[in-house]
Amino acid sequence: MRNSMKVAKWEYRRNMKNKSFIIGLFVTPLLFLLFFNLPSLFDDSEEEEAPVSVYVYDELNVWDSVQSALPEDELSNWSLMSDPMEETEILDELANSEKTAYLLLTEEAIQNGSVKVYMSEDVDENLVYQARVFEQPLVIKQLESLGLSEEEVAVASQGVTFESVVPGEESSGTAIELEEETPEEMLQRIVPIAFGGVILFSILITGMMIFQSASQEKKEKVAEIVLSSLTPEELMKGKIWGYFALGITQVAVWMALILPFLMWKIDLPLLEYILVPETLLSVAIAICGYLLFASIFVGIGATVEDISSTSNFQGILFMFPFLPFVLIAPIMGDPSGIIAQVGTFFPLTTPGVLLLRLAVLDTWPWIEIIIALVVLVITIWFFMKLAGKIFKTGILMYGKDATPKEIWKWLRQ
Amino acid sequence: MGTILTVENLGKSFKNTQIIKDISFDVKQGEIMAVLGPNGAGKTTTIRNIMGIMYPDEGSITFHNHEQNEIPRHKIGYLPEERGLYKNVKVMDILLYFAELKDYPLQKAKVRALEYLEKFGLKGKDKSSIEELSKGMGQKVQFIASIIHEPELLILDEPFSGLDPVSQEVFKEEIIALAKKGTAILLSSHQMNLVEQLCDRLFMIHQGRKVIYGTIDDVKREYANFKCTINGKNDRATLETIPNVVRVEQNEDISILYLSHDVEAGAWLKQLPDHLEIKELSIDRVSLHEIFIDIATGKKEVGVQNA
Numbered sequence: 087m088r089n090s091m092k093v094a095k096w097e098y099r100r101n102m103k104n105k106s107f108i109i110g111l112f113v114t115p116l117l118f119l120l121f122f123n124l125p126s127l128f129d130d131s132e133e134e135e136a137p138v139s140v141y142v143y144d145e146l147n148v149w150d151s152v153q154s155a156l157p158e159d160e161l162s163n164w165s166l167m168s169d170p171m172e173e174t175e176i177l178d179e180l181a182n183s184e185k186t187a188y189l190l191l192t193e194e195a196i197q198n199g200s201v202k203v204y205m206s207e208d209v210d211e212n213l214v215y216q217a218r219v220f221e222q223p224l225v226i227k228q229l230e231s232l233g234l235s236e237e238e239v240a241v242a243s244q245g246v247t248f249e250s251v252v253p254g255e256e257s258s259g260t261a262i263e264l265e266e267e268t269p270e271e272m273l274q275r276i277v278p279i280a281f282g283g284v285i286l287f288s289i290l291i292t293g294m295m296i297f298q299s300a301s302q303e304k305k306e307k308v309a310e311i312v313l314s315s316l317t318p319e320e321l322m323k324g325k326i327w328g329y330f331a332l333g334i335t336q337v338a339v340w341m342a343l344i345l346p347f348l349m350w351k352i353d354l355p356l357l358e359y360i361l362v363p364e365t366l367l368s369v370a371i372a373i374c375g376y377l378l379f380a381s382i383f384v385g386i387g388a389t390v391e392d393i394s395s396t397s398n399f400q401g402i403l404f405m406f407p408f409l410p411f412v413l414i415a416p417i418m419g420d421p422s423g424i425i426a427q428v429g430t431f432f433p434l435t436t437p438g439v440l441l442l443r444l445a446v447l448d449t450w451p452w453i454e455i456i457i458a459l460v461v462l463v464i465t466i467w468f469f470m471k472l473a474g475k476i477f478k479t480g481i482l483m484y485g486k487d488a489t490p491k492e493i494w495k496w497l498r499q
Numbered sequence: 500m501g502t503i504l505t506v507e508n509l510g511k512s513f514k515n516t517q518i519i520k521d522i523s524f525d526v527k528q529g530e531i532m533a534v535l536g537p538n539g540a541g542k543t544t545t546i547r548n549i550m551g552i553m554y555p556d557e558g559s560i561t562f563h564n565h566e567q568n569e570i571p572r573h574k575i576g577y578l579p580e581e582r583g584l585y586k587n588v589k590v591m592d593i594l595l596y597f598a599e600l601k602d603y604p605l606q607k608a609k610v611r612a613l614e615y616l617e618k619f620g621l622k623g624k625d626k627s628s629i630e631e632l633s634k635g636m637g638q639k640v641q642f643i644a645s646i647i648h649e650p651e652l653l654i655l656d657e658p659f660s661g662l663d664p665v666s667q668e669v670f671k672e673e674i675i676a677l678a679k680k681g682t683a684i685l686l687s688s689h690q691m692n693l694v695e696q697l698c699d700r701l702f703m704i705h706q707g708r709k710v711i712y713g714t715i716d717d718v719k720r721e722y723a724n725f726k727c728t729i730n731g732k733n734d735r736a737t738l739e740t741i742p743n744v745v746r747v748e749q750n751e752d753i754s755i756l757y758l759s760h761d762v763e764a765g766a767w768l769k770q771l772p773d774h775l776e777i778k779e780l781s782i783d784r785v786s787l788h789e790i791f792i793d794i795a796t797g798k799k800e801v802g803v804q805n806a
Contacts, residue, residue, distance in 0.1 A: 089600070096596050100588055307583030311644065314550045314577035315600035482552065 089316040093324020097299060098331050111336055115343040122351075138185045138209050143167045145192045148223035155219040173204075180206045187213055191220060196228050270354065277359035279445040282368025286437055288340065289333030289376040290407050296329045296380055297404075300387025300481065309481040318478040326380045333376065367455070368441060374459065375437025377466045379407050385473035388480035389488035410438025421446045430458045433465035472497055500527040503563065503652050503683040504549070510557030511544055518544045519707040522558070526652065526683045531674065533694045534687040535711075536704035537795035542687045543580055545704070546656050549685075550577055562652065573601040576650030580657045580687070582641050584629045590616070590640055591625040594647055603648035615643040619669060635666050642670060646677065653677060655686045659693055671697060691788035701787075705794055715787070723784040725764050727756040731776035743767055752778075757785070 101107045137160065142149060144166055156164060167188075171179075176188045188204040195201045201224065203214050222243070229239045303309045303321075312321055349356050386404070413435065416425040421443050429439035436458050444450060479496045480488050488496075502525045509522040519541040526532045534542050547553040549560055551570060562570040584593055591612060598608030616625055619639040629637060638661065646653060655674070659667050667690075674697060678684050688694050694701065694715075701718060703711035711718055724745075729738075730753055738747045738754055746757040758767065764782055771777075 092596075092599050096599075100585070100592075103592075104587065302585070306585055307579075307581045308585055310547075310552060310579040310581060311577065311597065311641070312600065313552050314575070314579070315572055315597070317551075 087320075087323075089320040090324040090327060093312075093316070093321055094328035094331060097325055097328030098335075101295070101328075101332050102335070107332075111339050112343070114336075115340045118340075118344055119347055122347075136185045137163045138187055138205075138213060140164045140187045140189060140213070141167050142189045143170050143191060145170070145190075146196065146224070146227050148191060148220060148227065151223045152219045156216075173202075176204045180204055184208050189217055189220075191224070193231075196224065196231055199228070273354060273356075274359050275448075276445050277356060278362050278364040279368045279441055281360050281365055282372045283441050283445075284340070285333070285337050285369055286372035286375045286441065288337045289330060289372065290379055292329045292333035292336060293376055293380045293383055293407075294404075295332070296325050297383040297387040299325055299329070300384050300477070301390050304388060304481055305391040313482070318481060319474050321481075322384050322474060322477045325384055326377070329380065330373075330376060364444075368444065371437050371440050371459070374462045374466060375407075378433065378437070378462065378469060381466065381469040381473040382406060385469075385476040385480075388477040389493060406434050407438075409435045410442060413439060414442065417442050418446060422451070427454065430454055431461060433462050436462045500529055502527050504685065505561040506545070506549065506558070507561075508558035509545060509548060509555050509560065511541075511548060511553065511555050517707060519548075519704070520557075522704065522707075522709060524702045524709075524712060526685050528651075528683050529678055529681045530699045531678050531684045531686060531697050533698040533701040534685060534704065535689075535691075535694065535701055535791060536687075537791075540704045541707040542704060543656060544707075546577075546579075546654055546685070546687065549654065550575065573603070573648060574651045576645040576648065576653040578641060578645040578653075578655045578658055580660070582638075584637060584641060584644075586628075586630040588629060589625070590621070590627055590629060590632070593629065594640070594644055597644040598647045601648035601650075608647050611647055611649075612643060615647075618673075619643065634661065635663060638662060639666065639669075642673070646673075646682075650682065652683045652685065655684065655688075657687055657689065659688055659690050667693065691786065691791050695787045703791070703794065710794055711790075718790070719784055719787070722790050723786070724760050725758045725762055725767075725782055726785050727758065727767075727780065727782045729754045729756065729775065729777055730779035733775055737772070737775070741772065742770065 140163060142164060149166060153161065170190065170192065171188065180186060180188070183206055185208055186206045187209055189201065190204075191201065201217070201220065203217050205213060226239055226243050229242050234242065300322075303312070309321075316324075345356055383404075410429065413425060413429050416423065417429065417439060420426060426439065426443055429435040430443065431454075432439075440455065440458055444455075475496050476488075476493055480493075504526040506525065507523050510520045511518050522541070522545055524532070524534075534545065536542050544553065548555045551567070551572065555567075560567050560570070562575070565571060591609070594612040595605055595608055598605060598612075613625060616622055619642075621636060621639060624632065624636065629640070632640065642658065645655070653674075658670055658674070662670065671693060674684060674686070686694075686698065698715055700714050701711065702709065711722065713721070732752055733754055735747055735749055735754070738744060738749075738756060741756065743759045743762045744756045745759050748755040748757075768782065
């Protein structure tokens, strides 16, 4: 272990002094910030967008009930008209004006079931969606006009809910709210898992550097000198831990640069969302994922001298971490379906699929999580053993790439 | 001189091929011991087994009183035949890394590294990247890396390969200096002239088996017969009739007469025929180089000699 730590320290220091790694370390989050701000940068380059003046003729007296639903900063742009206007008059007016819209809430609109939103050419279509704040009060007016009593109107405008009834469950009889999750609640659920995802992504990227490091050791013929001081297992483990530390440093730098910006930009306490018990699980999954793929990469790295000389066989192994991406659509469609479950228990996809499912599921399937993690940990142990066997022989085979047949032979030794 | 390393009946096979068998020798404190043999003889396999990079199938390796698995590796320095250095790191960084791997104090290692860099003409290169160095400079850094931690036993596998004569001389002097300070040195080389100059004892290995083992003088006495070089126009048939001449090689006017093992040089010279044309004559022993070639090409069959 002591010797492994010496190797880990060396790999860490060596990369932290490497210009391209340092540049990548800081450039990646800066690129993120740049792309995040790109749309607003383009917007800023133009003139400050003028607000849209919306004139409402409120024959039905619904204005008071919707005022609170409109964004505060835009409320001043909405004004009530005391007298109605003819359509031709409005169209003439709009033809000669900019950023103007008219909304006529009249008895006729109730009868037709359609409210026309008159807009000048430069007004965004989104205004129509914004005008939908009037929908609910207008429906009530519509029902009242049909002669329904106040109670009937209240019942009709309430909508219908569906209740689940399962024998033996305390929750039976509770209604499933069809209310949508607020963005804050959604973020609260997703952020800890996304944090684990970022860690997995980051350490997988540095994990791929293990491949280069192992093949470099072989290509530059340093392995034998190093192995005169420690065992191949110690060298292999040292590399795995060293690149793990690099990955974590990468995440730390990314977070330090991106989080404050995001918190300022979207005005949400992201740090509070991250510092929850759920994060521990997602980080544990990420670390397991790293260890699994690191053992694969370090093993393959010891069999080839150059990434460009990797055969199809080794190239396929290199694709393993990206397998969960193929499963994104079916898992999002049915997070508890058969594909999601198979992906959860197949070790090569476990980390990615598990994180994906945890992000979308309201209730976590703890039994599945525990079984998947146990399978994953056993697989890591097994892969580490195999990687050790390949590494031991492969790393000293200078000047030659190993064939799958040779690798198979080493595995059986 | 105390024995530092003892190798006894070492054997190693790959698949069904026996690479080395019954390899036994020892290396004493302050001596330079050569392991010789043609390519593929099993030298590197022997060395890798000593270094714990491979594990022997048979036999034992003892370093002081430590057995195979307990050998303190930090007391051994190793310069492998196939060697290189990380390209994109600084000279001092890599030297300190190797010192750290050997548990050697880093401050002390830094001082030693600077001393050796200066000694090898690399003063001021400590902050240079390895990729900026020439091949010869790189080899010097590798050599420094193998001795940075003051090893008790230094194993050098082909240390002179690829070196220019000046660098060879620098390495030779340093190896002698280390031995004088008490370092036991096990050296493998193909350059027999350097082995003759440097080593106290040699162990020759051929097809995985020991063929010669002894001090340089003993080996030469035992295996290096006399040869007589005559400059003059002489008939080969005449030369072959001279007593004790085993073989004659001729190149224009130069004739080399290889003599039998039991010949006495003085008495043999006295009975040379009067009619021989002799412009120049020299008599000396066959060099280690020639013994090596004879063994490697199967011209000479030798038994085992013990030191």
